[in-house]
Amino acid sequence: MIRNVVSSMRQVLPPAMWLVLAVMLYLMPIAASLILTTYVDWTLRPSGQLQDLAGLISDGVNNIQGIVVFLAALAYGGWRAVANHPAFRPAYNQWLQLTPWRFGMALPLGPITLVPADVIVFGVLSLGLIYHFPIETPATIFLAIMFVYLPLIALGLHFTDQRGACYAILASLAVYPQLYDQYVLLCVCVGLIYIAAHLLVRESLRRYPWNMHRLLERRRQMRRLFVNNTRPDDNLGWPYEMISLNDPKPMIRYFDGICVSLLAGWAVYNVSYRITSDPLVEIEGMILLALLIGMLSLFRLVVYCNGHHAPISLFGRLTTGRLIIPKFDIVLVAPVVTCLVGWTILAMGTAMQWPASIVLSLMTAAVLSLVINLGPWRSRWRLVGAHRLTPSMLSFNNNKNRQQEFAKL
Amino acid sequence: MIQLRGITQHYSVRPVLRHVDLHVQRGELVALMGPNGMGKSTLLGVMAGTISPQRGEIIIGGRTRRASVDDELAIRRMSVWLPDHPWLPETRTGREFLIAVGQLYDIDDDRLMDHVERLLRLFHLDKHGDSPIRTYSNGQKKKAAIAAALISEAPVMFLDEPFTGGLDPSAILALRRVLKRLADREDVTVVLATQLPEIAEALADRIAILRDGELIAYDTIANLRDKPDEPLADVLERLINPHTLENIDAYFEGHV
Numbered sequence: 001m002i003r004n005v006v007s008s009m010r011q012v013l014p015p016a017m018w019l020v021l022a023v024m025l026y027l028m029p030i031a032a033s034l035i036l037t038t039y040v041d042w043t044l045r046p047s048g049q050l051q052d053l054a055g056l057i058s059d060g061v062n063n064i065q066g067i068v069v070f071l072a073a074l075a076y077g078g079w080r081a082v083a084n085h086p087a088f089r090p091a092y093n094q095w096l097q098l099t100p101w102r103f104g105m106a107l108p109l110g111p112i113t114l115v116p117a118d119v120i121v122f123g124v125l126s127l128g129l130i131y132h133f134p135i136e137t138p139a140t141i142f143l144a145i146m147f148v149y150l151p152l153i154a155l156g157l158h159f160t161d162q163r164g165a166c167y168a169i170l171a172s173l174a175v176y177p178q179l180y181d182q183y184v185l186l187c188v189c190v191g192l193i194y195i196a197a198h199l200l201v202r203e204s205l206r207r208y209p210w211n212m213h214r215l216l217e218r219r220r221q222m223r224r225l226f227v228n229n230t231r232p233d234d235n236l237g238w239p240y241e242m243i244s245l246n247d248p249k250p251m252i253r254y255f256d257g258i259c260v261s262l263l264a265g266w267a268v269y270n271v272s273y274r275i276t277s278d279p280l281v282e283i284e285g286m287i288l289l290a291l292l293i294g295m296l297s298l299f300r301l302v303v304y305c306n307g308h309h310a311p312i313s314l315f316g317r318l319t320t321g322r323l324i325i326p327k328f329d330i331v332l333v334a335p336v337v338t339c340l341v342g343w344t345i346l347a348m349g350t351a352m353q354w355p356a357s358i359v360l361s362l363m364t365a366a367v368l369s370l371v372i373n374l375g376p377w378r379s380r381w382r383l384v385g386a387h388r389l390t391p392s393m394l395s396f397n398n399n400k401n402r403q404q405e406f407a408k409l
Numbered sequence: 410m411i412q413l414r415g416i417t418q419h420y421s422v423r424p425v426l427r428h429v430d431l432h433v434q435r436g437e438l439v440a441l442m443g444p445n446g447m448g449k450s451t452l453l454g455v456m457a458g459t460i461s462p463q464r465g466e467i468i469i470g471g472r473t474r475r476a477s478v479d480d481e482l483a484i485r486r487m488s489v490w491l492p493d494h495p496w497l498p499e500t501r502t503g504r505e506f507l508i509a510v511g512q513l514y515d516i517d518d519d520r521l522m523d524h525v526e527r528l529l530r531l532f533h534l535d536k537h538g539d540s541p542i543r544t545y546s547n548g549q550k551k552k553a554a555i556a557a558a559l560i561s562e563a564p565v566m567f568l569d570e571p572f573t574g575g576l577d578p579s580a581i582l583a584l585r586r587v588l589k590r591l592a593d594r595e596d597v598t599v600v601l602a603t604q605l606p607e608i609a610e611a612l613a614d615r616i617a618i619l620r621d622g623e624l625i626a627y628d629t630i631a632n633l634r635d636k637p638d639e640p641l642a643d644v645l646e647r648l649i650n651p652h653t654l655e656n657i658d659a660y661f662e663g664h665v
Contacts (some may be wrong), residue, residue: 173499236495236498236506237495237498237506237509237515238496239457239459239490239492239494239495240494240509240513240557241417242459243458243513244483244484244485245482245486245513245514245515278536283648310463311420311460311462311463312419312420312421312463313420313421315421315422316419316420316421316422319421320419320422322463327461327475328461380478382482383475383478383482383485384475384476384477384478384481385475386459386461386475388459388460388461389458389459389460389537390459391496
């Protein structure tokens with residue numbers, strides 16, 4: 001019996017090092033308070049202020065320990081979603097595909113969904129939190145674990161091609177800001193979302209094996225976009241880093257692009273409507289938002305044109321009368337349209353006295369949707385656009401020799 | 410193999426290339442020559458696909474450059490470009506760099522490993538193959554860049570000043586022999602820009618001479634000569650810089 005419990009606990013708990021680290025973080029305030037109390041005892045006893053300070057230190061230690069317990073609950077939620085999920089661990093997934101594992105059998109590393117062993121962790125964390133903050137309830141720990149667990153499970157569903165389900169779960173997490181003052185109802189709703197997620201994870205496991213190649217390709221693309229120059233096959237120097245010999249594929253599919261934009265708008269609405277329901281009237285705020293839209297558009301332009309410059313200079317265009325070069329200038333269309341649409345929504349919302357949350361959410365959804373979805377595909381344009389290839393900015397900045405060469409030119 | 414039709418290019422106002430037409434046969438080695446700043450590197454860049462010309466079209470292996478995704482991909486896979494100033498990944502070793510470029514061109518692993526070893530030995534880089542490129546001298550970096558172009562096994566090579574940049578005599582000899590053999594026996598098409606008449610004489614099947622962005626001559630060395638025994642340097646002088654000798658005389662005689 002005990003062996004079974006220990007075995008199931010080992011499947012859900014993080015590695016011992018992490019647990020030791022968590023315990024150390026939890027105990028550290030006590031150690032600090034002991035040192036501080038000794039110091040205070042030595043220096044302040046004669047002045048008679050000792051009682052007040054000891055109480056303050058004790059309260060501080062209590063609060064910090066309570067926060068550590070809460071953070072541990074958040075971390076545990078993340079760990080449980082990711083640790084045993086083959087979609088987050090390519091090597092595990094690859095190995096699992098070679099085993100006779102099939103749906104209905106226990107996953108070798110441990111379960112993805114919550115199991116009775118989680119109740120023990122949940123209980124310990126709840127006791128810890130209530131001990132430090134008596135007004136809190138176990139529901140706080142449940143909500144904290146789910147706050148991290150559910151989005152990551154949704155991401156896992158995206159990796160396993162249940163994209164609609166992923167976005168539905170993410171959208172439903174709006175219950176957190178919507179119902180944060182109705183605790184019981186919030187717990188019920190989160191519980192229901194968990195049940196849905198649980199069933200969807202089972203469904204994804206039923207479809208196992210997933211297409212690992214597509215998963216890896218997607219990750220590779222994302223890394224290329226966001227952390228360019230860190231993968232070995234990107235860092236090949238000039239000119240190899242700039243020539244693409246792979247078939248171009250859209251970085252983000254339309255469905256994902258639209259869902260992500262709507263989700264972002266929905267998230268902005270849920271956060272902002274709690275803050276204010278007033279119309280957007282402050283000029284500073286409007287200028288800031290207009291600048292943000294411009295910067296987002298500019299970001300897209302930089303991503304496209306990094307290492308792919310216009311074939312002739314602006315001066316050359318003006319003097320030769322070739323003001324528009326369609327095969328290059330097509331990359332300017334999306335940023336310009338994005339700015340126009342974003343600024344129009346901002347102006348209309350202000351003129352018609354719409355609540356700020358509506359303006360912000362509409363603007364977010366529209367701007368993101370345009371930035372992400374408007375063509376041309378970056379990978380395609382880089383093959384057929386009328387541009388001039390140059391070394392990429394990122395690797396240029398990382399290479400002193402390049403800078404010296406550039407200085408010579 | 411390579412056809413340029415009516416290529417016109419300008420970065421700003423001054424045209425760098427004007428209506429250049431050029432046709433290079435499969436397995437031919439063509440040397441691009443001309444005074445500094447007259448468009449050699451730009452023409453190579455146009456052929457290599459780094460520059461999109463304002464007018465004209467580039468056809469390589471029957472496919473038009475940047476006409477469609479398929480065409481462009483096919484051309485990129487069949488060609489390699491060595492720029493005048495290649496910038497190498499400083500933190501990687503020479504061997505890693507060559508393997509990565511070979512993998513980029515989808516070379517079979519076994520053949521790639523073997524080819525890397527042979528190239529490192531050919532350019533006397535075998536002792537430095539496992540050192541980071543940042544520790545290489547300028548000449549060794551140039552050798553690594555040349556080896557990277559060769560490891561691609563591309564049937565079309567565009568080489569911008571491959572014989573300059575601190576190459577030692579043995580590397581120059583090795584590169585000359587390798588290029589000649591690739592063109593003669595393996596049908597590799599090579600277009601290289603060079604300022605060295607002896608290189609052009611030893612290697613080139615045809616010489617293309619650019620002046621003021623125009624292709625003023627494009628023929629075999631024999632046909633470019635006025636007399637059969639005319640040295641190539643004189644031929645080039647006559648075609649490229651017809652006033653050089655007069656300028657020298659004027660300089661010493663104090664004329665303007």
